[in-house]
Amino acid sequence: MAHIEHTLEVAVPVRTAYDQWTQFEEFPRFMEGVKSVEQIDDERLHFRALIAGREESWTAEILEQQPDTRISWRSICGARNVGTVSFDKIDDVRCKVTLSLEYNPHGLVESVGDKLGFVSRRVQGDLLRFKKFIETRGTETGAWRGEVSHASSP
Numbered sequence: 427m428a429h430i431e432h433t434l435e436v437a438v439p440v441r442t443a444y445d446q447w448t449q450f451e452e453f454p455r456f457m458e459g460v461k462s463v464e465q466i467d468d469e470r471l472h473f474r475a476l477i478a479g480r481e482e483s484w485t486a487e488i489l490e491q492q493p494d495t496r497i498s499w500r501s502i503c504g505a506r507n508v509g510t511v512s513f514d515k516i517d518d519v520r521c522k523v524t525l526s527l528e529y530n531p532h533g534l535v536e537s538v539g540d541k542l543g544f545v546s547r548r549v550q551g552d553l554l555r556f557k558k559f560i561e562t563r564g565t566e567t568g569a570w571r572g573e574v575s576h577a578s579s580p
Contacts, residue, residue, distance in 0.1 A: 445569035456555035
């Protein structure tokens with residue numbers, strides 16, 4: 427599996443950044459290639475995305491969700507991936523967001539794209555668009571403060 431990790435500082439309180447990230451159906455507003463996210467229930471999401479010019483879909487299971495701290499997931503069908511987004515308070519008005527992602531490139535085009543750093547740049551761009559989105563708004567579009575915890579978390 428390929429591994430990517432990017433971190434950036436966001437000029438909003440950690441609660442605001444975390445709460446926005448829990449609004450999974452808003453991901454297409456700042457994640458390039460993500461066409462839709464359907465929240466099936468508190469622990470499952472269905473994604474449709476354009477990857478290397480091809481539409482892919484997958485269902486992800488949330489393994490761990492701790493308010494203002496982290497969200498971890500893994501795909502349970504479709505495009506294989508596992509990841510964690512973590513939130514660290516810097517001060518009352520700034521936080522650090524770190525996205526760690528492991529995935530299996532599928533086919534020649536995705537494998538070459540991965541080797542050339544396309545996926546890493548896309549993830550970094552998604553984080554920058556998230557930063558711009560939440561800093562411009564100054565407040566989250568919604569929030570879910572529940573917790574999820576499974577023993578098999580990454």
